[in-house]
Amino acid sequence: MISKKERLRVNIVWVIGIFLVWELGAFFLAGVLNDPMADAKLPYLHTIFWVIIQNFSELLGAAGLTFSRAILGFILGAGVGFLLAIVMSLSKTVEKIAFPYLIFSQMVPVLGLAPIIFNLVRDMNTSRTIIAAYITFFPVSVNMLSGLTSVDNEKKELMYSYAAGKKSIYFKLMIPYSLPYLFAGLKIAAPMSVTASILVDMLGSSGGIGVKLLYSLYSGTKDMFWASVFTSAAMGIISYSIILILEKKFIPWKKEVVQKEGA
Amino acid sequence: MEAFNYTDTTEFMERDFSNSKETGTEIKIENVSMVFPDKNGGEPVTALQNVNLEIKQGEFISLLGPSGCGKTTLLRLIADLLQPTSGNITVRGETPRDVRLKKKYGIVFQNPVLYDWRTIRRNVCMPMELMGMKKSERTARVTKMLELVGLLDFGKHYPYELSGGMQQRVGIARALAIKPEILLMDEPFSALDEFTREKLQIDLLRIWNKTNKTVIFVTHNISEAVFLSDRVVVLSPHPGRVSAVVDIDLPRPRDMECRQTPEFFDYMTKIRNSFEGV
Structure with a gap:
């Protein structure tokens, strides 16, 4: 150590x-x-940082717009993924029906899906949120489910021996046991939801960090381009760190979980 | 390890004598057989064959035998974790299932089976939450239980912070928390080192002496069975069946010195011989 x-x-x-x-x-x-x-x-690294400092409020505004949608979508997607995992663990039938489609859903490239969603809802913010949610739910669901299905028999038998009901079993055993798995999924999903949100920006949004990236790339303002790249990277890192902090807070006991790749 | 606190003995003397006599039959096992079908389509395995046994109330009984003799299966049948292929088990005239649903069993597994995400206090508290006990009542009871197993100072710790022996004591405290009438123990000390095991055996006898529960204790350790029990049920494998029942008439309370008496060795020899006859 x-x-x-x-x-x-x-x-x-x-x-x-x-x-x-x-x-x-x-x-x-x-x-x-x-x-x-x-x-x-x-470009020189110090010039990039200088550009970031000079355009700080502008970059922050753009990043904030994209990030807030990513967070909203992330929360929605995580919620859906969590509930889906619970339902699949409750019913083998649901799992058998749903799981292949879950995997299939991840084969559709977001790049192709995003314009479709945008055409449907005709709103940039909603599209960002939906795509971020779409990206998030899968790794969350898969990891949560693998947690729920790996609860050891003895722990379940203990509940059984006290004649515990389904609700108690889930709230006192299954869900807390699976929290480390859930967080493994959330850690994968967080930067991905940011990426997805940036991607949607590029489809013709009026604001957001993705627009900054695209415009500066085409208009040849190289410094601004690199500043935007760095900002995007920072957004990904921050999203991951937030989950890490939450994980420390919610899982004070020790448990190492091998992360499962979600997509 | 910490000494036990004897200040409050009355609490553990409470016992419901209303519906049965002190020496009444607690558990009756009649002609019980258990056959497990082979998963790969091979020959089914007969884990138990025609087992008959009566266990008295307040008795400390050991199920002793080598691996594959069905001792754990028998315990699981009593606990309603398995259902027998044929035969009948009654606990004070009721089915094991009824007794389980009334939450009258306390089970201690080979592994402590603590919930990693709960502190020691909250682990002991868990069965009481399931019973819907009031919070103030639970808190008081948890303190009493941790006192009983000598772990009061460790209430706020998480299981991973405790040694194996301490974790197993938490398991015992949890099993006793809901005042079960029957304590089922499935090789609870087998994963521990010899020193910790002997210490916990004495601890267990003290606790048993205070609470006066019926204890069914599964073990493959002859000296452990002799030291703890009123009666040792010797099981032999292929198929699992009762090959001998040995009454242990050693005086109680038993301590470390009891292990060095000639009588103790006589019982061990007697039991060991009953295996060789198989």
């Missing part, structure tokens, strides 16, 4: 290392190879 202090030190070394390599690479491209496209291919 590495101590917290040591881990912090390792992280600092990594950050400094990446910064230096990046700056060196940018210098090499611009100063040594004299590449005319250098500032598009690999």
